[in-house]
Amino acid sequence: MTYGYIRVSTDKQTIENQRFEINNFCEKNTLIVDRWIEETISGAKSVQERKLGKLLKRMKKGDILICSELSRLGRNLLMIMGVLNECMNRDIQVWTIKDNYRLGSDINSKVLAFAFGLSAEIERNLISQRTKEALARKKAEGIILGRPKGRKSSKTKLTGQEKRIKELLERKVSYSAIGRILGVHRLTVSSFVKERV
Structure with a gap:
């Protein structure tokens, strides 16, 4: 079987770019993804805590795992190597698109x-280091970092869904059910309704 694996670190990132890359790759190579696995979770979480x-437990000899790049498998070198080592020992192939590797x-x-x-790990560490240095410089220059105190972001997970939420509320659909429909917690729906609807 061929599995497409997509991971983003936060719900502000989109899975669509990775899905597009994998679909595009499969079209060019006449492959079909039998099953998609998508998750929004930090790469720092252990592999066992993730989908x-x-x-990996379900995959069998000869299966193919396709992802956009090696860094989707884990946050650091040891984690990535652990995943690749397990796959190699069990004759599971890992194909990456951006890096263009076929790992057997x-x-x-x-x-x-x-x-x-x-x-990949060195590159991430360098980016992190540059970001920290830039933030430290701005702080030293007296620039206040982050969102101003007491101010909420104008955009939420449900921004743009006002009309749909209103229709569901008119049909007497509960906050819990609306949350399940829109993929958010009922408390997110509740606070959104109080503020926006």
């Missing part, structure tokens, strides 16, 4: 996986 962990159980795949996992 990826459950997927051969020694070349293991060397490539190590090298590219390492470079």
Whole structure:
């Protein structure tokens, strides 16, 4: 079976770019994704705490896991290497699109996986370091960082859904049911209704 794996760190990021890349790749290579696994979770969470962990347990010899890039598998080199090592030991292939790798159980795949996992981690660390330095400089210059105190963001998860929520409320649909329909918690619906609807 061929699995498409998509992970974003926050609900502000979109899964659509990764899905588009994987679909595009599969079209060019006459492949069909049998099952999609999508999750919104930090790559720092252990593999067992993520849908990826459950997927890996289910995968069998000869299966293919396609993702946009190695960094989708984990936040750091050890985590990525752990996933790749498990896949290689069980003859599960891992294909990445941006990096354009086909990782199997051969020694070349293991060397490539190590090298590219390492470079991905170094790149993330450099970006993080540059961001911290820029923030420290702004703070030293007296610039106040972050959202002003007591001010909420004008955009929420439900922004743009006002009309639909109003229709559901008119049909006597509960906050819990509206939350399930829109993929949010009932308290998110409740506070949104109080403020916007």
